[in-house]
Amino acid sequence: MKPRIGIIPGDPSGIGPELIARLLASEGVAEAADILLIGDAHIFERGQQLAGVQHELIPVDARQGSWSVSGGFAWHETRTITRDAVVKAEATRASGASVLATLDLALDLARDGVIDAVVFAPFNKAALHLAGMEHSDELHYMADRLGVVDYLSELNTLDGLWTSRVTSHIALRDVADAISEERITEAVALIDKTLRRSGLARPRISVAALNPHAGDGGNFGREEIDVIEPAVRRLAGGQMAVDGPWPSDTVFLKAVAGEIDGIVTMYHDQGQIALKLLGFDRGVTVQGGMPFPVTTPAHGTAFDIAGLGKADVGATLAAFQLACDMVENWRDA
Amino acid sequence: MSSPAPIALTCGEPAGVGNEIALKAWQTLGTDLPFFWIGDPRHLPAGSNISLITDPSETARAVKTGMPVLPIAFEGDAVPGVAQPENAAGVIAAIELAVDLVKTGNAGAVCTNPIHKKALKDGAGFAYPGHTEFLAALGGVDQVVMMLACPELRVVPATIHIALSEVASTLTADSLEATLRITRDALTRDFGIAAPRIAVAGLNPHAGEGGAMGREELDWIIPLLDRLRSEGFDLAGPLPADTMFHATARTRYDVAVAMYHDQALIPIKTIDFAGGVNVTLGLPFVRTSPDHGTAFDIAGQGIADPSSLLAALRLAGHMVQARA
Numbered sequence: 001m002k003p004r005i006g007i008i009p010g011d012p013s014g015i016g017p018e019l020i021a022r023l024l025a026s027e028g029v030a031e032a033a034d035i036l037l038i039g040d041a042h043i044f045e046r047g048q049q050l051a052g053v054q055h056e057l058i059p060v061d062a063r064q065g066s067w068s069v070s071g072g073f074a075w076h077e078t079r080t081i082t083r084d085a086v087v088k089a090e091a092t093r094a095s096g097a098s099v100l101a102t103l104d105l106a107l108d109l110a111r112d113g114v115i116d117a118v119v120f121a122p123f124n125k126a127a128l129h130l131a132g133m134e135h136s137d138e139l140h141y142m143a144d145r146l147g148v149v150d151y152l153s154e155l156n157t158l159d160g161l162w163t164s165r166v167t168s169h170i171a172l173r174d175v176a177d178a179i180s181e182e183r184i185t186e187a188v189a190l191i192d193k194t195l196r197r198s199g200l201a202r203p204r205i206s207v208a209a210l211n212p213h214a215g216d217g218g219n220f221g222r223e224e225i226d227v228i229e230p231a232v233r234r235l236a237g238g239q240m241a242v243d244g245p246w247p248s249d250t251v252f253l254k255a256v257a258g259e260i261d262g263i264v265t266m267y268h269d270q271g272q273i274a275l276k277l278l279g280f281d282r283g284v285t286v287q288g289g290m291p292f293p294v295t296t297p298a299h300g301t302a303f304d305i306a307g308l309g310k311a312d313v314g315a316t317l318a319a320f321q322l323a324c325d326m327v328e329n330w331r332d333a
Numbered sequence: 334m335s336s337p338a339p340i341a342l343t344c345g346e347p348a349g350v351g352n353e354i355a356l357k358a359w360q361t362l363g364t365d366l367p368f369f370w371i372g373d374p375r376h377l378p379a380g381s382n383i384s385l386i387t388d389p390s391e392t393a394r395a396v397k398t399g400m401p402v403l404p405i406a407f408e409g410d411a412v413p414g415v416a417q418p419e420n421a422a423g424v425i426a427a428i429e430l431a432v433d434l435v436k437t438g439n440a441g442a443v444c445t446n447p448i449h450k451k452a453l454k455d456g457a458g459f460a461y462p463g464h465t466e467f468l469a470a471l472g473g474v475d476q477v478v479m480m481l482a483c484p485e486l487r488v489v490p491a492t493i494h495i496a497l498s499e500v501a502s503t504l505t506a507d508s509l510e511a512t513l514r515i516t517r518d519a520l521t522r523d524f525g526i527a528a529p530r531i532a533v534a535g536l537n538p539h540a541g542e543g544g545a546m547g548r549e550e551l552d553w554i555i556p557l558l559d560r561l562r563s564e565g566f567d568l569a570g571p572l573p574a575d576t577m578f579h580a581t582a583r584t585r586y587d588v589a590v591a592m593y594h595d596q597a598l599i600p601i602k603t604i605d606f607a608g609g610v611n612v613t614l615g616l617p618f619v620r621t622s623p624d625h626g627t628a629f630d631i632a633g634q635g636i637a638d639p640s641s642l643l644a645a646l647r648l649a650g651h652m653v654q655a656r657a
Contacts, residue, residue, distance in 0.1 A: 064378050126540065136545075171547030172592075176498030212594035221496030249598035253606055262422050267497075268538035272575030275601045280579035299576075 003116050003327035005033040005320065006109055008102040009043050009100055012086045013095045014301025015311035017047030019121045022272055022313035023320055024073060034068055036060070037075045038106050038215055042083040044075070048117055051308040062114050076109075078102055080329060090304035091124045096131030099123050103138070108143055110292045118322040119292035121316060122301045123212030136169050139287045142294065146328040151186035152289035155194055156260040156271060157322065158279045161255045162198075163271035164288060166190040175267045184231040184264065190288050191262045192240050197293075197329045198284075198322070205262040207232050207244030207249050214247045228266075235237040249285050251320070252278070272298075284322050293326035295319040336367075337657065338441035339401070340649050341431040344372025345446025347411035349627025350637035352377050355446065357639035359400035366650045367392045368444065369401035369598025370429040376411035377402075378635075389439045405430065416449045421456025424448055428464075432471040435618040442619035443468070445502040445625045446642070462494065463609075465613050468620055477615040480588070481597060481624055482648060483605035483615060486578070487588040489516050490597035490615070493578035500593040506553045507599065512591060513568075519614035520588055523574050525655040532577055532586035533558060533570030534596055540571045560600055572654045607640040608650050619652045621645040 006022075018251060020037070021044070024031060037044065037057060048054055049052045056072030080096035106118045123138055143152050155164045166187045167178045182217040195203035207228060211221030218225055228245040235242045244255070244264075252274040254260050258314025267273035275283050276298070283298030297315030305311060340436035342358075345351035354368050362368070369392045374383055383397035383402045395401040429446075434440040445464055453459035461467040469477045480489045491512045492503050508534065513531065520529035535538075536554065537547030544551050550571045558568050569586060577589060578600035591597035601609050601624075604636060609624035622639035631637055 096650050108375045125545075169538055169546050171501070171541070171549075172497075173501035173547065173549075174497070209364075212598070214492055214560075215496070216494070221498060222495075223498075249602040250606075252599065252603050256603075269574045269596060270599065272538075273578055273596065275602050275604045276575045277578045277600055280576070280581070 003013045003033045003324045004036065004114070005323055005327075006036045006038055006106045006115035006118045007320075008099075008118070008120045009039045010093050011099055011124045011127055011301045012040075012043045012046075012081060013088055013090050013092065013127070014122055014124060014303055014306050016121030016301065017043050018050040018309065018311045019047075019297070019316040020044070021047035021051035021055065021310070023054050023316050024055050025051065026313060026317050029317070029320060030073070032321070035073050036062055036067055036109070038062070038078060038102050038109075040078055043081075043086070046086075050307065052309065062109055065114055067114070076105070078105060078311055089306045091127040091130065091316055093127070093130040094106070095124070095126030096129070098131070099128060099129055100133060103142070103144065109140060111146060116327040117295070119293070119320050119323050120296045122297060122299060124301045134186060142287060142290060146291060148289060150289050151190055153187055153190055155286040155288040156275050156283060157286060158275050158298075160246050160261070161275070161278075162191055162195055163265055163275060164194075164262070165265045165268060165271055167267050169268065172267065176210065176221075176223060179227055179266055181227055181231040181234075184228060185235060187264045188235050188240065188242055191264060192242075194286060194288050195262055197326055199325060199329045200261055202241055203261045205240065205242045205246050205264060206246050206254060206260045207242060207264045208248040208251050208266055209245035210266045211249070214245050237274065275277060281312045282318050283315055284319040286322065286326075293323045293330060295323045295326070336393065337653050338439060339389055340366070340368040340444050340646060340653075341380040341389070341440035341532060341626060342368045342370045342432050342444045342646070343427045343443070343445045344370060344376065344424070346424060346449040346452060346555050347373070347376045347407065347628045348414055348452075349447055349449065349629060350636065351446030352411065352635050353598045353621070353633075353635055354623070354639040354642045356381055356400055358642050359396070361639070361643055362481045362646060367396045367401070367647055368646055369403050370403060371403045371430055373407040373411075373423060374402050374404050395475075403430070416452030418452065418456030421453045421459065424453060425457055425459060428467065429471065430620070432468065440616055441653040442621070444642075444645050444649050445620065445622040447623065447625065449627050464622065468613060468616060469471070472616045472618065474615055474617065476511055476515065477613050478512050478519070480516070480612045480614050481601045481609050482521075482588075482612055483601055483609045483644070485580075485604050486583055488597040488599055488601055489588060489590045490592075490594050491590055492593050497593065501549060504536065504549070504592060506557045506589055508509065509539050509554070510561065513566065516588055516590060517566060517614040523619060523652040523655050526589075528567050529588060530567045531584045532572055532589045533568060534574040534589065534590045534591045535571035538573070538575075540573045573577055588602060603643070607638050608644045609641060610645040612648065612652075619649050619656065621649040621652070
């Protein structure tokens with residue numbers, strides 16, 4: 001049975017619709033999964049125009065449960081925003097509301113078992129906030145809607161290297177106080193579980209330090225000694241292959257050398273700088289802690305090139321392929 | 334036209350890898366980029382190809398037959414991997430001599446091999462937090478800026494060896510302004526870039542995203558950058574740090590200014606682990622050093638990689654030319 005992947009086009013003001021059109025035209029995609037497109041007609045039309053491709057969209061009502069089609073892509077039509085309300089390269093309340101409406105529907109369909117996974121093209125957080133989203137990011141919005149109370153973290157992945165973070169979208173001055181043994185333990189457990197679900201039997205995980213030179217023996221900060229080392233020691237005594245804390249300017253080299261599969265970072269930019277440097281066009285974000293796979297390209301709406309027809313599909317393709325892999329392993333797990 | 338004065342290379346910690354990478358650097362550079370090594374020749378491996386000199390002016394001739402060595406007698410032996418406290422005074426004397434020679438024009442630049450701070454503190458009461466602060470004192474300047482450079486990236490951390498929890502409270506508009514001024518002036522003077530394009534990283538994720546994840550950008554970073562722009566600085570930012578270091582983004586600036594150590598070190602180590610160079614901006618002379626430590630764990634085995642020292646010597650040579 002092929003994975004059933006729900007796809008939403010993301011913020012209509014950005015490059016999302018173009019990316020989805022390019023994704024559907026990419027080699028092997030139509031064959032790899034049963035794809036359900038969820039979104040407005042004019043948004044998919046515009047994406048195809050920009051990408052210079054044409055797809056046959058076959059209307060279905062996915063709420064009925066069975067929606068498989070042949071000879072085109074199944075399409076559950078929504079009417080979330082008028083054509084005129086789409087403003088290129090601007091974060092608007094209307095575009096945010098459109099995203100939330102399609103996202104809600106996709107989540108409902110996945111929760112009800114009508115699709116196995118959700119892939120979304122980039123959202124714009126400012127637009128989501130304008131549209132009334134009160135959560136710090138879409139991950140917490142989704143979890144709230146689905147009633148998930150487990151530990152949540154964005155996971156980022158590139159060419160087989162995974163990162164999770166102990167803190168995410170918070171001010172740098174608040175990071176050190178937010179680091180605790182409990183949160184480190186949760187972040188390690190989440191990346192371990194997610195890596196297993198991506199097909200690795202025993203993921204090798206390294207934990208990054210918080211301070212420069214891993215604190216240099218307490219000279220530049222004591223969190224390594226007081227918090228991170230005890231957490232890692234305790235985890236390493238259990239079932240997981242975990243070590244650290246490693247200085248964050250060299251831990252990525254261990255990953256590049258293939259010595260480890262995952263890195264638990266302490267804060268947002270610690271992981272994102274290296275990952276985006278190593279493969280800006282290929283990185284994927286996984287919404288960790290959700291009851292089904294949810295993936296998206298790691299880049300944003302790219303307003304600077306929206307509407308120009310030159311968006312690179314690489315990361316979106318990687319997000320789609322990862323969602324397919326995760327569905328397979330999710331079934332086995 | 335006379336050739337530029339040779340580069341003074343200090344020995345650094347004799348128990349570390351400095352000695353062996355210096356010899357490897359001479360083997361590679363030969364007469365192309367003359368330097369002389371300041372240290373105790375007894376610390377070099379037996380049978381090393383060296384040419385003793387008594388004055389830097391002899392370097393150009395001496396370099397043809399061996400690594401030019403301006404000798405200083407140290408108290409102790411070099412024991413790989415084990416710092417000898419009695420050598421601390423010699424390590425410091427080598428740095429002081431190098432600075433004297435570059436100040437008097439007998440050396441064109443100073444390149445320093447790694448020191449071991451604890452050994453210097455234990456052996457000679459060395460009171461400076463590091464090499465850079467010591468050189469600033471010898472150079473008679475209050476504030477210097479550390480820059481890391483490789484062929485693909487130049488990056489300056491605005492704060493360095495402090496706990497991450499102290500970064501936000503340590504950074505101020507005054508300190509960042511001083512960093513930006515020193516950086517711009519040095520790029521012009523030492524790198525020959527008439528109007529350097531400087532990219533400034535945000536402190537917070539997504540550069541604060543309009544105050545949603547930290548307010549420093551709104552409260553003082555953006556106002557500072559605006560003021561400096563009105564003065565003629567070519568500044569971009571504050572930029573989200575995670576999207577400013579990939580290859581395309583790097584073509585848009587000559588130097589990046591990061592807010593804290595790892596924001597600068599993660600990108601440069603990821604791009605070029607072995608070849609990064611540490612440059613001190615704002616000194617009255619050119620100073621570079623390899624961007625690694627004493628590597629006690631591999632010292633004395635002959636396996637140390639000289640890439641970073643080679644890059645440091647070459648960069649010093651370029652900077653001397655740009656200043657000329």
